[in-house]
Amino acid sequence: MTNYRLGIDVGGTHTDAVILDEAYRVIASVKATTTVDVSKGIYSAMRQVVEKSGVPVSDIRHAMLGTTHCTNAIVERKRLNQVAIIRIGAPATLAIKPLVGVPDDLREILGKHTHIVRGGHEFDGREIAELDEEKIRAIGRELNGQVDSVAITSVFSPVSAVHEERAAEIIREEMGPDVALSLSSEIGSVGLLERENATILNAAIVNVARSTADGFVKALEQEGIHAEIFFGQNDGTLMSVEYTVKYPILTIACGPTNSLRGAAYLTDRPDALVVDVGGTTTDVGVLVDSFPRQSSLAVEIGGVRTNFRMPDIAAIGLGGGTIIRLEDDGSFQIGPQSVGHRLNEEGLIFGGDTLTATDVAAALGVIELGDRNKVAHLDRSLLEAVYARMVEMVEETIDKMKTSADPVPVMLVGGGGILFPTRLKGASEVIRPENAGVANAIGSAISQVSGQVEKIFLIDEMGREAALEEAKRLASEEAAKAGADAESLVIVDLEEVPLSYLPGNATRIRAKAAGDLAMNKQPAIR
Structure with a gap:
């Protein structure tokens, strides 16, 4: 029996799907429109690629999904868990309450059950104070039936997680084994407030991750696929369903990392810059030994400052669906707004009434797509200036991500990668590999x-x-x-x-x- 892999990656504009054989050869690939209900787009892409491949569904043994479900839940403030926050750090941390600096609308959702109890450790592992077990037990009894997820953070728990682990034991005893627990020592690094924020966000999206996983399993079963399921995480690797439900925050930003991993595989280049051009944004990342370079800075997710690991990605508002505005005085504006997945309806070359980056490239003959006659009336010299600026935006971002002035190999992937030339400033060479348009789904499948x-x-x-x-x-x-x-x-x-x-x-x-x-x-x- 051949062991096929199904890889799916959800982007803001397209949901890409591929099927690979045991040698990681692409058997079939599709680009489906990302829908408002993300799950529908996933199921559509999955059905299309299975049908296109002709592969017996019984031979698909692994299914990998890179999804934006958890990111969207935080950004949109929807479908979040009922969360309790327990900080172990009194009396040392009473001056600054949990969720300080978090946007008001999110704090209103997540800050209804906040507790600070005695305990925590010094930076050298010594106890600040003994853990107040009775207080935690009382909190557990009070929370029973009120919340379904608890975020536990202790001062300097990356040095000593003893108090967090004991608190988790007590909460389980009082609230039962089904309560979802997030421990900061397992999620963030040193830095109490940022680590606490990351832990709270993780606790808030457990149900989203669980429902996404269950929905993916059911969708596969409806197609007759009984595969082992993995989710993409933001370091360019995979994790099991169980691990995903425990640490759903690790799925955030997995899309760009999937593209980087796919680019490394398609080109057999372990060290390079990757330019991933989608419908709305262009993401530039760095490959180091075939894995994405990690960011050393604190990052914001939905307006919340966190310090858990994230890929080092520079994103600009430029993609295939980016809206171009031409002014009467010869000036122009590129984005950052985009028509996104409606490009095939709203772009000029497709009969729409919105000038996009794709229209500019088609009008100048960079790509053969749509009906060029619909953009023939536009001032060619002005379009050339727009296109030159589009290229310049990418070159500037490449330059920001480089660690030296030397030219480096650059890989162009993503559905919008065809918009750009194979010569860019700062690049020793520009490679656009076969199947570059679905590099993200390939990255998900091969990880x-x-x-x-x-x-x-x-x-x-x-x-x-x-x-x-x-x-x-x-x-x-x-x-x-x-x-x-x-x-x-x-x-x-x-x-x-x-x-x-x-x-x-x-x-x-x-x-x-x-x-x-x-x-x-x-x-x-x-």
Whole structure:
């Protein structure tokens, strides 16, 4: 029996789907319109690609989904869990309450059950105060039936997670095993408020992740596909359904990372810049050893400042559906508004009445698409100026993402990649691989499974080598939990950052392990 893979990636404009064989060759690919109800677009793309491939559904053994469901839920403030927030840090952290700096509308939704209890640790692992177990037990009894998700954050839990873990045990005892718990030590890094925010957001989207996973399983079953399901996460790897429901925040920004992984596979270039041109935005990222470079800065999600790991992506408001406004005085404006998935209806070359970036490229003969006669009346010199500025916007973004002045290889992928030339300033070469339009879905389908840990170790107590080995072991354990084959695991990233302001020769170590899908697991049937 051949083992086929189904990969689906949801973008703002298109939902792309591919089917790959055991050698990762593309058997079929489709681009379907992303619908207002994201799930409908997913199901449509899945049906189309299965039909187009002619592959027996019984031979599709793995299904991978890169989705925007969780991102949309936070941005739109919809379908969020009833959340309780427990911060372990009194009396040290009473001055600043949870959700400070979070937009008012989101704070109103998430801040109804907020508690600060005694406990937490110093930066060197010493207790600030003993954990107030009775208070946590009382909170658990009070919350029973009021909330379905609890975010637990303790001061310096990346150094010592003892209080968070004990609090979780107590909450489970009082609220039952079905309550969804999010522990900050498992999600964010050092920095209490940002880590707490990330944990609260994770707790808020558990139900969205669960319903998305269940819906995907049911849709597959309706097509007769009984496959093991994985979700894309934002470091360019995959995670199991169970892991996704526990850490749904890791799905945020998985789309650009899927494109980077797909580009690396299609070109066999492990180190390069990737320019992913969609219908609404162009995302530029950096490949390092075939994986996306991670951002070292705090990031905002839906207006909330967080510090959990995210890919280093620069996005600009330029895509195939970007609206171009021409003024009577010869000036023009490019975006950032876009017609998005309505390009085929609203673009001039398709009979619509809106000038888009795609129309400009078609009018100048850069691409052969639609009816060029519908843009023949436009001033060619003005369109050339618009197009030159479009190219310049991409070149400027490439330059921002480079770490040196030297030219670097650039890969053009995404449905809108055809709009741009194969010569760009700052690029040693521009590669537009076959199947570049569905690189994101390919990246979803070919990805490995990973696990990552980021902890502070006291080198004086355990020694550097022992600390590194412990970080590697913990990362490998996380990867195995996420669905990786333990025997295929390798460490793909290891970073040490000495923390000179902490005692005990403290060092923050980040380790990531990645491996192939565990093939001995049964397909997820629910």
